[in-house]
Amino acid sequence: MRATRSQALQAPGLKADYFDDDALQTLVTTRVDSQVDFDWEYGRPEGTALSGDDTFSVRWTGTLTAPVTGLYTFTTSTDDGVRLWVGGQSVINNWTYEDDFDPLSSGTVSLAAGQTYALAMEYFEGPGLAHARLSWEYPGQTRVVVPASALSHDDGPFVSGVPPLVATGTPTDFADATSFLYEGSNPPQTGVAPGTLEVRLVAVAHGRVLNRAGAPLSGVRVSALGHPEWGETLTRADGAYEFAVNGGGVVVLQFEKAGLLPVQRGIQTPWRDWAPVEDVALTALDTAVTVVSANSTALQLARGNTVTDSDGTRQATLLVPAGTGATLTLPGGSTQVLSSMSVRATEYTVGADGSKAMPGALPPMSGYTYALEWSLDEAISAGATRVSFNPPVYFYLENFLGFAVGGAVPTGYYDRQVGAWQADADGRVVKIISVTSGLANVDVTGDGVVDTGTPLTALGLTDEERQQLATLYAPGTSLWRVPLTHLTPWDCNWPYGFPDDATSPPDEAPDDDKPEPNSCKTPGSIIECENQTLGEELPVTGTPYTLNYQSDRVPGRTSRYGFQVAVTGASVPASVKYTVVQISGAGRTWRYAFGKAPNTRFNFQWDGRDRWGRLLQGTTKFLVEVGYAYQGVYRNPGGGGRSFGASGGSMTIATGDRQLMEVFLWRRWSQRVGVHDALAVALGNWTLNVHHTLESPEGTLHRGDGNRQDSHATGAIWQLVAGSGSGIADGGVATASAFNVEDLAAGTDGSLE
Structure with a gap:
């Protein structure tokens, strides 16, 4: 029978919705919080897309399981307002600003042991300090923060049309x-x-x-x-x-x-x-559109809308020199010359979710900085793969991150035809020093002195361009100037590094209940000491066979469905902002955010179901990732004129700072979770001693007599088929021939060559 949604997809922790206002209206981040125990002080919750340190709100929802029967007192400590419901009953309602250092609100409700109750907690933060904590006390327990083990949430949704899985006694294929x-x-x-x-x-x-x-x-x-x-x-x-x-x-x-x-x-x-x-x-096209004529006799200007976020204000500007022509490349390779262009500039990197909107994942050495799409409405309508200019056009942007004048602007573009970023010619950070006779006097070398002659000529910076700059920007403004030969997604990204004290999370694999292959056994009932299992063997009358029982082959062996993750070790680098645990398996993904307290441990428990709520047979592979979040540190670009995607030329820290550039150091493990469930064999959780089940992904043979054989314990088997000899002519014995394998390559289908 197919399980109901509430039965099927329960996962640890509470669903947490973070809103960028104090009224639970503008949802910006949804994640899982293992419990409600936060002290943000004068900052914002780490790992969220909130735009500021104040004026935000959170709604936590899920279920709570009561350990004993009795009267429960729930206490919240929040700055500012809070509301709490347990089992549909309003327990706390204090939706007001708080000035106390540790304001407490309490309420009581009667709960029954082992029962689960719907839980919802709402919180808003005004100006000043911010913290939120949910505690309980009940018969035999003084006040403590409600533990993660008592909290869960509905991890759906079900999808209609998904066929059920038939239990056959063999692992799910x-x-x-x-x-x-x-x-x-x-x-x-x-x-x-x-x-x-x-x-x-x-x-x-x-x-x-x-x-x-x-x-x-x-x-x-x-x-x-x-x-x-x-x-x-x-x-x-x-x-x-x-x-x-x-x-x-x-x-x-x-x-x-x-x-x-x-x-x-x-x-x-x-x-x-x-x-x-x-x-x-996915990002909507910018609403600002500018019509530009091809091969005009005068320089033309196109601008996007002004953009502002926590990193600053900027407005993408495109200067199209006189005589510039534009050509579309169409699918199949044909071209089309344009007489006019409807230009838009759409930034990807605005706001805290900009990394999700990037046209493609960045190269490993490229720090998240700024990306935009220069597009033509005509190219989109025609399905063009490229828009080319001759001569180049020039892209300007306010130096909103404060990089040094005279430095390179590492620039690349995203090629959607090959699905990769490509490095292009670097731009330059320039500064308008003054205006004389309607022309901007520009420093392009970073010495604070107005440049003339060769430095400007080398960049192609004309008087016509200087005249336009004088009308657009005030003296003292520094800008990124980037030449563009075509329109695609463009990216200006400096190389980055980690803080000097940065380290990876502890190299400590998850602790699970994987059975010992050669556990010792005691007589009488079959007890495996290390594995803490009980076995029984009964003869089948009149046959040479036996029925066998193992307590680790039943659905109640819940320890095989979970593991403990070491989030932090005895010490944590001071520069760590927060820590995360990401777990994925069975088509489901969980992400948990933690602080940076030493020796943090997290217990994960899986319900045995896939993303559609279906019970799986056998073990399932999970990917476990532990990450330390750091504020990325920009490095100065290397030389060569095409520094996009390359490592920094020196370890000197650049002056720019992108508040939203979080970088992570990870540890990753592969973990198999679940049990071989003998119940599906239809012998009442017993197995016939000669009926075995092979779990091929794990390489384990579950024998009907209760024993296990692990293929990994046999070691690798190599067989010489050719080579190792001293030389022989064609037609001789292959193993006597003399040749060496210099390289071995594996194909995506597993073939070797």
Whole structure:
């Protein structure tokens, strides 16, 4: 029988919605908080997209499980207002500003042991200090913060049309469990020819698409660059999607919807498993449009709307020199010359969610700084792949991050045809010193002195351009100046580094209940001491067979569905902003944010179900990631004139500072979770001693007699088929020949060459 939504998808912690106002209206971040125990002081919650340190609100929702029967007293400590409901009953209602250092509000409610109750807590922050804490006390327990072990949340939603899984006593086969996505009469992933997706290679990418307000975006077309044979799918009302591919390599996913700028993400795909994808956000085109004539006799100007966020104010400006022509490159390679252009400038990197909106993931050494799309309405209508200019046009932007005048502006563009960033010629940080006779006097070398002659000529900075600068910017303004030969997504990103004291999280694998392969046994009932299991063996009368029972092969063995994660060690670098734990498996993803207290541990418990609420048989692979968040530190670009994506030329810290550039150091582990459930064999949790089950992904043979055999314990087996000899002519014995293998390459399908 298919489980209900509330039964199927319970996950640890509370769902936390963060709003960029004090009235629970402007949702900017949704995440999971393991408990409500925060002291933000004069700052904002780390890891959220809140724009300021004050005037925000939070709603926590989920369920609470009562450990004992009795009267419970719930206490909140908040600055400022708070409301709390337990089991639908209003327990605390203090929606007011607070001036006390530790204002407390309390209320009582009777709860029954083992029962779960809906819980909702709302909080708003005004000016000044900010903290929020939820505690309880009950018979036998003095006041403590409500622990994570008592809190859970509904981790849905269910999707209609998902077929149930049939319990067969064998591990769930990934390909069988997900084939409905692209096979059958009406699959959600359309355009897939039969046999295109191979059972041995198939992987399923999953994630969400949002708009720039953080709300789910439905009807977004999801496909793979260069793989039309895999078809396409559309995001649902909750913004979620699943997209099946042949795994084993990097796949570039494409996200497209009319009226919004497309986004691509390259992901590493496994074989026969899920591939989680971080949330992406699609951006609407800027509303400001400027019509520019081609081959004009005078310099022309195009500007986007002014943009402001916590990092500053800026306005993208394009100067089109006299005589500039524009040509579209159309699909198939043909070209079209334009007589006029409708120009728009749309910034991707505005606001705290700008990284989700980037046209493609940045190169590893490129620090998140500034990206925009210079676009032509005519090119979008024609489906053009490129807009080229001759001569170049010049892009200007206020130096809102304060990089040094005279320094390079590392510049690259995103090539959607190949799904990658490409380095282009560096720009230059320049400064307007003064204005004389209507011309801007400019410093392009950083010495504070007006430059003339060769320095300006080398950059192609003409009097016509200086005249326009004098009308646009006041003396003292510093700007980024970047030459553009074509219109695409452009990115100005400086290289970055970590603070000097930065370290990775502790190298401590998750602690789980994986069975010991050679656990000692005691006589009588079969007790495996290290594994803490009980076994029984009963003869089947009249046969040579036995029925066997093992307590770790039953659904009640919940310890096999969880593990403990070491978030921090005995010491934590002072520069750590906060810590995160990301866990993904069974098509589901959890993200938990923590502070930076030493020796933090987190216990994760899985309910055994996939993203559609279906119980899985056997073990499932989970990816566990622990990250330390740091404020990125910009480095000075290297030389060479094309420094985009390259490491910094020196360890000198650049003057720029992007408040929103958080960088992470990660530890990652692969963890198998779950049990071999003997109940599905239909012998009442007993197994026949000669009936064995092989769990191939884990390499474990679950024997019917209660024992286990692990293929990994046998070690690798190598067999010489050729080589090692001293030389022989064609037609001789291969093992006597003399040759060496210099390189060995693996294909995405597992072949070696």
